[in-house]
Amino acid sequence: MKVLVPVKRVLDYNVKPRVKADGTGVDLANVKMSMNPFDEIAIEEAVRLKEKGAATEVVVVTIGVPKAETDVLLTARAMGADRAILIATEDEVEPLAVAKLLQKVAEEEQPGLVILGKQAIDDDSNQTGQMLAALLGWSQGTFASKVELGGNGVKVTREVDGGLETVDLKLPAIVTTDLRLNEPRYATLPNIMKAKSKPVAKKTIADYGIDVAPRLKTLKVVEPGKRQAGIKVGSVDELVEKLKGLGVAK
Amino acid sequence: MKTLVWVEHDNKSVKDATLATVTAAAKLGEVHLLVAGAGCAAVADEAAKIAGVGKVHLADAAALEHALAENVAPLIVTLMDNHDAILFPATTTGKNIAPRVAALLDVMQISDILSVESADTFTRPIYAGNAIATVQTSDKKLVITVRGTAFDKAATSGGSGTVEPVSGSGDAGLSTFAGAEIAESTRPELTAAKVIVSGGRALQNSENFHAIIEPLADKLGAAVGASRAAVDAGYVPNDYQVGQTGKIVAPEVYIAVGISGAIQHLAGMKDSKTIIAINKDEDAPIFQVADIGLVGDLFKIVPELTEKL
Ligand SMILES: Cc1cc2nc3c(=O)[nH]c(=O)nc-3n(C[C@H](O)[C@H](O)[C@H](O)COP(=O)(O)OP(=O)(O)OC[C@H]3O[C@@H](n4cnc5c(N)ncnc54)[C@H](O)[C@@H]3O)c2cc1C
Numbered sequence: 421m422k423v424l425v426p427v428k429r430v431l432d433y434n435v436k437p438r439v440k441a442d443g444t445g446v447d448l449a450n451v452k453m454s455m456n457p458f459d460e461i462a463i464e465e466a467v468r469l470k471e472k473g474a475a476t477e478v479v480v481v482t483i484g485v486p487k488a489e490t491d492v493l494l495t496a497r498a499m500g501a502d503r504a505i506l507i508a509t510e511d512e513v514e515p516l517a518v519a520k521l522l523q524k525v526a527e528e529e530q531p532g533l534v535i536l537g538k539q540a541i542d543d544d545s546n547q548t549g550q551m552l553a554a555l556l557g558w559s560q561g562t563f564a565s566k567v568e569l570g571g572n573g574v575k576v577t578r579e580v581d582g583g584l585e586t587v588d589l590k591l592p593a594i595v596t597t598d599l600r601l602n603e604p605r606y607a608t609l610p611n612i613m614k615a616k617s618k619p620v621a622k623k624t625i626a627d628y629g630i631d632v633a634p635r636l637k638t639l640k641v642v643e644p645g646k647r648q649a650g651i652k653v654g655s656v657d658e659l660v661e662k663l664k665g666l667g668v669a670k
Numbered sequence: 671m672k673t674l675v676w677v678e679h680d681n682k683s684v685k686d687a688t689l690a691t692v693t694a695a696a697k698l699g700e701v702h703l704l705v706a707g708a709g710c711a712a713v714a715d716e717a718a719k720i721a722g723v724g725k726v727h728l729a730d731a732a733a734l735e736h737a738l739a740e741n742v743a744p745l746i747v748t749l750m751d752n753h754d755a756i757l758f759p760a761t762t763t764g765k766n767i768a769p770r771v772a773a774l775l776d777v778m779q780i781s782d783i784l785s786v787e788s789a790d791t792f793t794r795p796i797y798a799g800n801a802i803a804t805v806q807t808s809d810k811k812l813v814i815t816v817r818g819t820a821f822d823k824a825a826t827s828g829g830s831g832t833v834e835p836v837s838g839s840g841d842a843g844l845s846t847f848a849g850a851e852i853a854e855s856t857r858p859e860l861t862a863a864k865v866i867v868s869g870g871r872a873l874q875n876s877e878n879f880h881a882i883i884e885p886l887a888d889k890l891g892a893a894v895g896a897s898r899a900a901v902d903a904g905y906v907p908n909d910y911q912v913g914q915t916g917k918i919v920a921p922e923v924y925i926a927v928g929i930s931g932a933i934q935h936l937a938g939m940k941d942s943k944t945i946i947a948i949n950k951d952e953d954a955p956i957f958q959v960a961d962i963g964l965v966g967d968l969f970k971i972v973p974e975l976t977e978k979l
Pocket residue numbers: 433457458541869870871872896897898899900911912913914915916917927928929930931932933934935938948949950951954966967968969
């Protein structure tokens with residue numbers, strides 16, 4: 421069984437986003453970009469399935485800038501993905517259009533499982549996996565904290581608001597990762613060197629004949645209202661007084 | 671505009687998250703509700719009383735019991751013939767189903783809205799709430815998830831909606847519910863609590879977390895939350911996590927104990943009315959957003975505070 425892992429190149433999670441003065445978006449010039457953290461978890465899960473013998477091949481795909489080939493797709497291959505597909509574009513592509521492109525890739529590659537991140541930490545959309553499942557007419561196990569393959573299906577434990585929920589999915593299936601699914605390995609230097617010889621297929625959006633025109637227009641992007649740092653109290657007694665003042669303590 | 675609101679429930683009663691979603695929907699037009707589940711007629715009756723509600727569509731079928739997206743989405747797509755917008759609370763249930771509906775309708779979902787600017791324009795947080803985008807949609811139908819902390823709750827009484835049964839599309843045969851571990855707690859729910867006491871990595875282990883955080887929460891009648899670090903380390907279950915990728919809360923008072931204040935954590939609580947931080951590092955970023963800070967060792971401070979309350 422083949423596992424397909426879509427990954428997104430995003431502003432590194434350690435970098436504090438800066439809103440551009442002209443209100444058009446967040447400044448991405450000269451800042452560190454990395455793989456979306458949830459997608460590292462997705463690759464790790466796929467590679468572990470391969471190491472256990474449950475998967476035969478791990479293919480990663482990204483829709484993004486050509487530079488992704490030498491950063492996130494290299495990291496992905498160094499972590500254990502066998503090959504990569506780059507669908508190059510300079511434009512931002514919305515989750516619906518990403519899902520449509522991934523549908524085409526899935527139809528070509530015929531994976532048994534597609535593992536995505538639950539959300540990209542830049543747009544915070546949390547949509548693409550569910551949309552892909554809809555377009556393919558496949559089952560979906562979102563926010564996964566455990567994935568167990570067996571027989572014709574996959575059992576997915578999901579992190580839900582009240583706790584945990586388990587669903588049995590028919591294969592092929594879509595899984596999206598939550599933080600506690602696994603701890604992704606580091607891409608070590610020797611593995612990065614070796615990864616350079618693993619293939620990358622270079623495509624463009626035109627190759628797939630999908631209309632990716634955005635449906636949402638961003639009118640402006642602003643900083644949220646800033647909180648003022650408050651005061652520091654010197655003792656527990658003072659804090660007790662404050663809590664009384666707030667009406668939460670008697 | 672005719673809107674449909676997904677009613678969040680457990681087949682017994684309406685969950686609070688529904689109420690803010692109703693308020694958001696009312697800004698767009700007429701509000702209809704969808705109660706989908708199994709043996710959930712009582713939920714529909716309760717939902718019909720929510721202020722401002724018109725029709726309540728009740729889809730009562732075994733295949734809908736656990737709100738599996740594969741079974742629920744086709745039902746909603748059918749109902750969208752007669753509605754212009756569907757709104758879900760941005761809960762794990764809403765986030766699971768909404769994009770599946772959006773893709774089937776070929777529309778781009780608008781996630782986690784903070785405000786309704788007009789019938790086609792909304793604000794939403796991006797980059798863990800470090801930026802707020804105003805977006806305008808060109809889609810004919812709207813699929814939206816609503817951030818609960820951004821809208822007032824609709825009143826649970828005063829409405830006189832009519833309940834109308836609709837039939838589901840049956841079982842898609844793609845997935846089955848296998849079980850759940852839902853923690854029963856006597857404490858208020860995190861997203862509905864007036865006061866929250868949250869603990870971080872500094873608590874060191876599960877025993878400390880329970881021994882230090884819970885008595886304080888008990889004294890204040892508070893809900894208990896946690897940072898990702900505390901959840902990852904297994905001090906508390908996953909559903910305690912507050913943050914960008916956990917729960918978004920905005921209580922009257924949020925007390926962060928031994929939490930550094932990473933942007934991903936702040937994303938989930940910085941709209942709280944009053945933030946109190948207890949941390950031994952006076953330079954911890956949490957103090958940049960805290961209204962009231964106390965620098966010191968939580969193992970001394972918190973028991974003393976609990977004692978004195
Ligand atoms: C994709 C992604 C998503 C994430 N989503 C979330 C999320 O939703 N929610 C979230 O919380 N995090 C999230 N994180 C993690 C986040 O980046 C931080 O790692 C995490 O919030 C840190 O938790 P903490 O503050 O408990 O731990 P630390 O950062 O280790 O802070 C511990 C604090 O305790 C203080 N301390 C230590 N001992 C004592 C003592 N005895 N008395 C008083 N104070 C003491 C220290 O000074 C320190 O400030 C996410 C990260 C990623 C990459």
